[in-house]
Amino acid sequence: MSVSTNRGSSAAPTAPPLVAARTTLDRLLGRVTMYRLVVLGLAALVVLSFVLSLTGAIFYTPAALALTLAVLVVVTLASGRLYGALFGVTPHTESALVTAGLLYFLLWPSTEPLKLLAIALAAFAASASKYLVAWRGRHILNPAAAGVLLVTLLGLTGGVWWVATEPLLYLVAPLVLLIAYRTGKLPVVALFIVVAGALTVVFSMSGGTDLAGALQYAFVASPIVFLGGFMLTEPLTLPPTRGQQLAVAALVGVLVALPTLVSLHVGLLSLTPETALLVGNVVAFALARRRGLSLTLSGRRSFGPTTTEFVFTPDHPVRYRPGQWLELTLPHRKVDSRGSRRVFSIASATPDGSSVAVGIKLPPGHTSSFKRALGDLPVGTHLRATTVAGEFTLPTDRSQPLLLVAGGIGITPYLTQLAECVQQGRDVVLAYGVTDPDEIPYRDDLVDLGVPVVLAAPRVASVDLPDGWVPVEGFLTADTLREHVPDVDRRVAYVSGPPVMVNALSATLRQLGARKVRTDAFVGY
Template sequence: MNFIDTFLNKITMYRLVLYYLLVLLGAAAFFGFFGILPASPADLAFSTLVIFGVCWATNAVFVKGFGAIPNVESVYITAGILALIISPVAPTDYAGVGFLIFASAWAMASKYIFAIGKKHIFNPAAFGVALSALLINQSATWWVAGNLALLPFVLVGGLLIVRKIRRADLVLAFSVVALLTIAVTAGGDPTTAVTRTLLHSSFFFLGLVMLTEPLTMPPSRLLRLLYGAIVGFLFAPNVHFGSFYLSPELALLIGNLYVYLVSPKGRYMLTLAAKNKLADGTYEFVFAPDRPFTFRPGQYLEWTLGHRFSDNRGNRRFFTIASAPTEADGMVRLGAKFYEPKSSFKRALDAMKLNDAISVSHLAGDFVLPKDKKKKLVFIAGGIGVTPFRSQVQHLMNTNDKRSVTLFYSNKTASEIAYKDIFDRAKQALGMKTVYALTNEKTAVPGTYAGMIDSALIAREVPDYKECLFYISGPHGMVEAFKKTLSGMGVSRFRIKTDYFPGFA
């Protein structure tokens, strides 16, 4: 799995999904050429071009009209999904072409018209085909998901997406509830019903690709499980309300409504108020939000920064909020480490001037302080992975919450240590212990530990470590290594929390 994770961490979630959809379209064209799929490559190419063109044009109109930050990746992902769930048509099929145009236009329009606080509520592709069925009596066939030739491609790519965003719990909840409901409501032969669902339905494509869209996903694990269960139950074809039966897209849209009800509302515009150097290569960006919003220390946001000539990692990133919700100035802080060569996003972020704006949404994350204040906490941070701990420690000081906290903070050199002033103040205010571990410092630095954080150091500084709750934040490789280290020390996996968010790269 290390090889797979190394590959996945080099690509953003959105770019991975886009490549996956393009591979599916390419595979479908290949099989169509040899007659394995009913649609000809020419019809598939024509339909795909129409969908992509209409999605792009519609989005461009709404971006200009609403003054929104454009996100081309999102447009192409929606278009790719539509091309895979609406049957390809020939140019002479005027009704079919009209369906493509109608569904594509409304899919993109829904992101702006049916949005509250600048955040869309519904999965765009699902909305487009559901509205088409309602108004023009044209329905999606989900042809990509019901063909055995494409099933391996759907599965492998879909599982890579789920691995990338670490949402196996959501997919598992959906799968278990859907298959159990199908088996129970099947009547005489549940085995056949389940087999038919797995091999000849939209089950995998819906569950692995569309259900896992981050912007229509709840912010915490428990709410995600409920979301998966709701959509899974409604997905079962024999579930109905009177004479009304649900389609896969309607099941997903109802789930989207649930997510809206239980999730933070809206998208926020942040204006740059200050930029401060924290350490070598590390800067803090201080933003003023357009309106107040609440969050828990340790949660993250999706940050969208429009810029020209974006590279293959796009114009969106997930970053932990470095500020505490209890800070008096109400500012939102972002800590960022800049490596060479910089991505186009990091270049644009670094080039921001005072009063420039960035858009944020999708507040989420379970990497938060436990409600039980008696639990002993151990924080392990690597590099800029220290940002959630800055938020949590500042919050503890602001609320005079004197918990038992030990922070292990690893950097190569002393000049790379960020937020040292915060952690040093916490020693005086809270009695918090901080161990600064330096792995590549040529001379001894007072008040630091020379070497890597290992089991011996943890056991020395925290003798009762088996009673502690561990929080690990940093590069993916570091997080995985410490999980193994702690497991080898006898720490239960239920006492280990890791900081993870979609689109890690």
């Protein structure tokens, strides 16, 4: 292991313009959860649709849009509460609003009572699918697509995907980019759009359409962009690994494009965008059958005034790979814009999976309603984790030297990874930046592991550090890493922490020649 023990001094790093812009975007998006972002995006599209209707730019009347929207919102919220009461769970309001917003753009708006009843049935069925077509606490099918499929099979109405119109595309496209970026699914969405779009163009041209017409049909008149950003990205219906997600995206892309070439149907069931997505949902479930976890808070330990670890006992052993995360659901009063679901890296777990812990920054004063509620939970409280997933995992080649760079609570995904590295005899160096050298989260755990640590912090010289730790006054910078990890160019680097730090140091590590750089930004923390 190559770690220089010379002391270094550095000022706060200045981020390049692109890094600064990305950091600003992360900070803005971090203020809202993924669900809230989708709700806001759909709301913006709804407002635009009314403007287009009033100006005559789209066919549907304001009355039809208003009645359809009202029916969908009322039914999804009411049915969500009904099913929640029947199944003994707290309904997720934002999930219901997302379902209503999607159905609004999929179904034919109407003022006719019978058509509105069909729309209400679609909403009711969509809510039901979250509970009835589920596997151990996780729904299998996209609810909006499932609702549309049911009313189609009953011959009551069908999916028209009227969102696929040029005036709406000017807002759909940037919203899809934001959602894909916020959810970390840019490669998945991009692959789906490329596969579906390219095949649709090819199939259209094989039928005699010119290139301009084929492009217009693929990306304007079909719902490829909307489906990819607003529906394919639903976290509960995607498989857990990036490779599986890309495979599902490619499959759904092929199925969405196929009707351009050949008409496929059995009775009332035909290959439509919603059935293509549902096929992808089933394949995702088959690839990786995951189940939600019921957790019981069994203890907590404090690392200082701003950092706490929460320890949970699951109802069944947790299966995970070091570096993965879990999504906690914590219904509570006065939920703020960050919502009632949050993602936390797994900081530790017993070998048999009978206990799992997450480390959380809980600064006094202003913090999210979720963190306040979590901090106030008494031991013995039950809550749920809907997902265990993540791609921030170690390379399979154990001979590959590693550099793990952490900022503050960004240390959490590394604890299980470092334990695995020590067990496997891997060459690993930890570069760790904190703002207060008197509060170093998981200090004792790191000492027990015995890995080399480069610790950067203000006033670091004023504290006693464990043997083998290299103190650096100030911040982790290019000079710091170059001096204290001189063989960085032969290491695979991982960066975890606040977005401003992750964006700056990932760019720095690439400039220093790191063989590969992987990141895990704690957006919204």
